[in-house]
Amino acid sequence: MILSVDELRFLYRNRVVLNEIAFSINEGEVVAILGPNGVGKTTLLKCLNRILTPRGGAVLLDGNDLLRLDMIEIARKVGYVPQRVETGRLTAFDAVLLGRKPYIGWDISEKDLRIVDAVFRRLSMDNLRLSFLDEMSGGELQKIAIARALVQEPKVLLLDEPTSNLDLKNQVSILSIITRIVREHHIAAVMTMHDLNQALRFADRFIFLKGGKIFSHGGHDVVxxxxxxxxxxxxxxxxxxxxxxxxxxxxxxxxxxxx
Amino acid sequence: MHFADGEVPADYLGYVRRKVFWILGGILLIFVLLVCSISVGAVTIPINEVIQTLLGQNVSDKWDAIIWNIRLPQALSAIVAGTGLAVAGIAMQSILRNPLGSPFTLGISNAGAFGAAVSVIVLGTGTMQSRVADAVTINNPYITTIMAFCFCLLATGVILFISRIRGASPEVMVLAGVALSSLFTAGTMFLQYFSNDAQLAAVVFWTFGDVSRANWPELALMAVVVAAASLFFIGNRWNYNAIDAGDETAKGLGVNVEKVRLVGMVVAALVSAVIVAFLGVIGFVGLVCPHMVRRIIGDDQRYLIPGSCVMGGILLLASDTVARLIVAPYVLPVAVLTAFMGAPVFLFLLIRGYKR
Incomplete structure (x- = not known):
């Protein structure tokens, strides 16, 4: 068990957004968080690496209390892929290199460059290394964001609607990459999703949220x-x-x- | 998770090396400009004699007096102030995630000018002195600096406070900056209206940013502040890269975004305040230098911050040199020239787009 959540509670300006959330995730699993717009899927995801701080309950990450870890330690264990990827006049290699931030002291090391290079090869995007982000397509940008999370060498990947802006081919490509990496490296992935069919196809377990609580969770049978x-x-x-x-x-x- | 099969990619190293060469070239250009800048003016000093004097040889007592007492401190002030304004500008653009961020556009310069006006008019720290090279002296620069600095921090505080309530969106920040700018300008005008001729002249001359104002001790103080601030921002270059990638990404990478923003704003305000207090308002450098550098070497803060420092030094030193020549024997305040020099270059870079 790499991540376990117990009685998690989150309030936004005294309004209860999430309540009594409890589940756990094992290595090698892809978990889909499902539910209608505004139900708190993204909020839940952000509570799992303390981008948002839960108001109650506990999150255990690799056996450690998330609230007691400092942000750098969390960043070495959890990679976060936001829904929107910012562009700029930056090469893909530099953008992915940023993922080594939790390990960088004064400057990058040769090891950092090697790891970034390896991830580029693993995702078959060697040709993009020196392309500029502001000239890339949505699918390429999403791959960059995933690569950036992977060079953090995380044990858990959190992805906020990783396929929301992509065409069908890119959706399948991104989700295949995620599931392959999760199996090969024995890590876990949690992603919020809207497309139930893609979820059925690529996720192992499903969490349905309704009214700020878990309505149902389990394997394929809960869908x-x-x-x-x-x-x-x-x-x-x-x-x-x-x-x-x-x-x-x-x-x-x-x-x-x-x- | 382990990725051990990677190599250090040669094409990437080559790409990075080109950026380093641009910056080194810029530093070299500063040295060349420095010698030229010292050489020209009301009296032209031959280049070789400038170099000999700078190397400590006594070519003539007259040259010694001009170079060590007037031209060198002025040229170094231009480099230091240009560096400081540019580094404050690049930091603000990243912190506020807004391409229009600079000490000038956010009202911080005007706040500093207002603080200085309060100091000169209300506290009586400024007087007129009749000197050819420098019509106005602030007779207590330290109180003026402190007042300017306090008002810069006040403006910064208001902007941070507004972003806290309304969210730090580009629109909110720029509009807040415009509002503050107008407010402090109005405040300065109010004070000017009730001041006497000497005070009015002192305040008006004070706001024409001019690098010939600083003497060696003031230059040393500015240099220390600018060097410390530049090192601070260079040390935070990965934090700014992370913030450029978006707040959520930055937090996911372990960056304490709020703290980096707050401390960065305060440091940028400090460095702007010190420069504004000693030299007056010099606009454009802080806004434009980072964008010039972005268009040459891209948005990576590792090279953008040092590159902007160098560009700031080049732009202000070149402007000051031209300001001394353009209506010789009169000397224009450099603030008048920065926009004349910077705007055409900037427009050219804007039209040309990014360098590949």
Whole structure:
């Protein structure tokens, strides 16, 4: 167990955003946090590396209390990939090198350069090394952000809607990279997602949030029409297409929306 | 997680080396400009005799007097002030995540000018003195410095306070800066309206930023503050790179974003305040030098900060040299020239775009 969350509570200006959140994650697992807009998915993700400080409960990271670790120690264990990637007149190599920040003293070492180079090779983006961020596509930028988190040599990757701005091919490419890295390096990934089909395809476990609490969590079996209708307020059918499970809004869903 | 199979990429090292060469070239240019700047003026001193005098040989007593008492401190003041304003500008642009950030656009210079006006008019620290090279002397620069500095910090504090409530969005910061600028300008005008002729002249002359004002002890104080601030910002270069990548990314990389912002703002305000207090208001350098350097060597703060320092020194020293020649035998205050010199170069770089 690399990350365990118990009775986590978060308030925003005295409004309860998250309450009674409890789950745990093992190495080698990809976990999807699902739920409607504004339910607190991103907030939960940010509580897991203290970008936001929880108001109650405990988060244990690799056996250590998250609230007692300093930010540098957390950054050496948890890599965070935000939803929006800032650009600038910066080469991809420099942007990824920034991920070594938690290890940099006065200056970078040769080891830092080697690790960045290795990650570029691993993600098959050698050709992008000296490209400038402000000339890159959305998919390339997302890969840079993931590479930046990977050079932190994390035990847990947190990703905020990693595929939200990408075309279908890039979505599959990014999610394949994440799942492959998680399995190969025996780390864990937690990502917030909107696309239930991509979640079904790439995640091992699912956490559905509703009203600031965990409505349901578990393996593939929790992704069922009953849970989805309760969480999203929309009837769905789950079928199988060429052996792949997929979720589509039910016939009456569209009629419901028209009323 | 372990990545051991990487190599140190040669193409990247080559790319980095080119940036270092640009900066070293800039430093070399400063030395060349320094000699030229000392050589020209009301009396032209031959270049070789400038070099001999600087190396400690006594070519003539007259040259010694001119160089050591007037031209060298003036040229060094230009380099120090240019460096300080540019480094404050680059820090503000990163801290505020706003390309318009500079001590001038955020009202900090005007706040310093107001503080100096309060000091000169209300506290009576300024008088007129009739000297050809320098019409005005602030007879108690330390109280003036302290007053200017206090008001710079006040302006900084207000901007930080507003960003705390409204979020540090570029619009909020710039508008707050414009508001503060106007407020302090109005305050200065109010004081000027009720001042006597000598005080009014002192304040007006004071606001024309001029690098010939500083003597050796003041220059030494500025140099210490500017050097300390530059080292501070260079030491924080990775923090600023992280903030440039976005607040969330920075926090995820273990950076205490609020603290880096707060301390950086205070240091930038300090260095601006000291320069403004000793030399008056010199605009444009802090805003434009970082952008000039960005267009040559990119946004990586590791090279951008030292590059901006060098560019600041070059721009202000070149401006001051031209200011001495353009309407000779009269000497223009350098503040008038910085925009004349900087704006065309900046517009050219803006039109040309980034260097590849």
């Amino acid at each position: 069922n029409p009953g849970v989805i209708e309760e969480v999203y307020g929309l009837p769905v059918v789950i079928g199988s297409l060429a052996g792949i499970r997929c979720v589509v809004p039910a016939e009456q869903a569209c009629e419901l929306m028209n009323d």
